[in-house]
Amino acid sequence: MLVVTAVAAEADSVAAGLGPGGDPEVPLPGGFTLRRLAGRSAVVDVLAAGVGPAAAATATATALAAATLGARAPLGTPVRPYDLVVSAGIAGGFAPHAPLGHVVVSDALVGADLGAETGDGYLAVEELGFGRSVHPVPRTLTERVAGALAHGGQPHVVGPVLTVSTVTGSADRAAELAERHPGAAAEAMEGFGVAEAAAAYGVPVVEIRAVSNAVGPRDRAAWRIGPALDALRNAFRLLGSTVFPTVPVDPEESSS
Incomplete structure (x- = not known):
């Protein structure tokens, strides 16, 4: 699995949640480095890819290509093909659906501003006749992740996670996104890029985000980054011994 x-x-926070142990570093082409969490109930590679969908797609595709080609790390541990990709981190939550400290489990990863502005409003790339702006998550995967969090007592919500290149900073923009994407739970900057790379290699993907702030006007005094990182760590603690060892899921299964 690749996180x-x-x-x-x-x-x-992800690594801490998955448990104690040595984290060998595995170099990849392009200057990227994987942290291999060995000795857990599931072998997990963690990759800090950088900010934004382009950086996330580039790093994810590099890791997936190396695994698919059977590249070997200097440690002698083979990089094997992944059965699941998880885009993880903290995010802004759409109030009141996703309160501070809750974990959002995606049922879709959405390129929220991938389209065109017209005199009649916004058109997604699908409406323009090319490309895609939505990657549904396999329903069973969303349900298994949400179920494990519920069983462990971690407050969470399920809904689309929007990927934007510019973080929302006004109430009007937050309302526009919420209207355009009904049920949206969170806004972040990487998930759609991760999903594009995962789809190119036929690997299922899910986004897991802990809410650190509300989507809307920027109010740094109201941000709760520390508690959000704690919630992210707890989510991966719960998932590391339940859901992750039981993948793969069917990548062809739609959440719709």
Whole structure:
């Protein structure tokens, strides 16, 4: 399994949640480095890919290509094809659906601003006749992740996670996104890029985000980054011994 975060702090929370133990570093082409969490109930590679969908897609595709080609790390441990990709981190939550400290489990990863503005409103790339802006998550995968969090007492919600290149900073923009994407639970900057890379290699993908702030006007005093990282760590603690050892799932199964 491959877990992709934007920054090292998120990767640290994921690794801490999955349990104690040595984390060998596996170099990849392009200067990327995997942290291999060996000795857990499931072997997990964690990759801090950088901020934004382009960086996330590039790093994820590099890791998937190396695994598919059977590249070997200097440690002598083979990099094997992945059966699941997880985009993980903290995010803004759409109030009141996704409160601070809750974990969001995606049922779709959405490129929220991948389209065109017209005189009649926004058109997604599907409406323009090319490309895609939505990657559904296999329903059983979403249900298994949400079920494990519920069983462990971790507050969570299920819904689409939107990927944007510019973080929302106004109430009007938050309302526009919520209207355009009914049921949206969170907004982040990497998930769609991760999903594009995973889809190219036929690997199922899910996004797991802990809510650190509300989507809308930027109010740094109201951000709760520390508690969100704690919630992310707890989510991976719960999933590391339940859902992750039981993958794969059927990548062709739609959540719709």
